[in-house]
Amino acid sequence: MAEDVVDGRGIQPRHLIVTVCALFADQLDGWFPVASLVRLLADLGVDEPAVRSSISRLKRRGLLEARRVRGAAGYELSDGARRLLHDGHQRAVHQSRPAVADGWLLAVFSVPEAERGKRHTLRSQLTRLGFGTAAPGVWIAPAHLHQETAAVxxxxxxxxxxxxxxxxxxxxxxxxxxxxxxxxLDGLQQSYADFLARYRPVWRRWSRRRAIPEREAFADIVRMHTEWRLLPYADPGLPRELLPKNWNGSLAAELFASIDRRLTVPARRHVNLARLG
Structure with a gap:
């Protein structure tokens, strides 16, 4: 099937497309021609039918919007998708943690049985924000998530x-x-450990090379950002004194930033070449 997982990490084509648009669409005034997306996803091992099928799915979900520029068909991220990705980016790059004295945010909710869909959406959004469950109908998060929670x-x-x-x-x-x-926290610690295990060899490979092949840089940075995007949401940003010893999250954030700095410029050059076709 066109939407099959493309590698052993479970990365699906639609997630890669969102990452490509989020990282590089500013080079094209926020818009990607379909032909460029097909070329770039080929560098990630995704064939054209899978790209087109994934684009259709993203469009149905309201994450991509169609737009023609000088007669060429293409897509851009919707406003809703941009907001979601902006929130994730803020969490990815701002890893400062609060103190216990900063307090907690409690979300107490009640949704009528007739509106079960709303209840599911509410729980999904609180989970995505990083809330834990203190009691039935009572969810908890560090107090610094107040503004983001209210906005969501x-x-x-x-x-x-x-x-x-x-x-x-x-x-x-x-x-x-x-x-x-x-x-x-044990599961999150393991998720960060898995990220470290996958990307420490990537960093060693790139840190030893003086010349950086642009296509390889593009492929590695897109996969890394796609995998990383979910981790800051799963991590509620707890005070350090409440985390397990040798917290892998700090090490993973440092590794992510190092690879990102090393590969961003050559990856952007590759996207420019793909745009020119």
Whole structure:
């Protein structure tokens, strides 16, 4: 099938297309001709039928919008997709963590049974924001996520179902023990470890090379950004003292930034060549 996974990491063509548009569309005034997308995705091992099928799916989901420029067919990211990617980028590049004294954000919600779809959307959005579950209908996150949470709830028409509270932890149970219940920190630690295992060899390879082949740089940076995009959402940005020892997230963020700095310029040159055809 055209939408089959393209490699052993589980990266699907539509995710790669979104990454290409997010990273490089500014070189084309926010717009990618279909022909350029086909050429660039070929460098990632995706054939033309899979590209066109994935574009159609992204268009149906409202993430891509069709636009013609000088008679050429192409696509650009929708406003909604840009907002989502901007939020993810902010989390990826701003890895500062709050202190325990900064407090917590509680989201208390109730959705009528007749509006189960809204309940699913609400839970999905809170999960994407990095909330953990403190009790049924009570979700918790570091207080610094307040503005982003309020904006997401407004955007999805969910504000009327949720009350947001600023809180301090005053329980008799040690906070690190409760945090381990509210979030799957072991799973997140492993996800970061997997990222390190995949991309440390990539960094060693590129750090030793003086000349950087542009096509290879493009392929590596697109795959890396695609895999990384989900991790900052899964990570709620907890205070360091509440994290496991030897937290892999800090190491993974440093590795991501090093590879990104090394490969961005040659990757952009390759995109310019693909645009010229």
């Amino acid at each position: 709830l407004d955007r999805h028409g969910l504000r009327g179902y949720v009350e947001l509270f600023r809180a301090d932890h005053l329980s008799f149970v040690e906070l690190p023990a409760k945090v381990a219940e509210w979030w799957d």
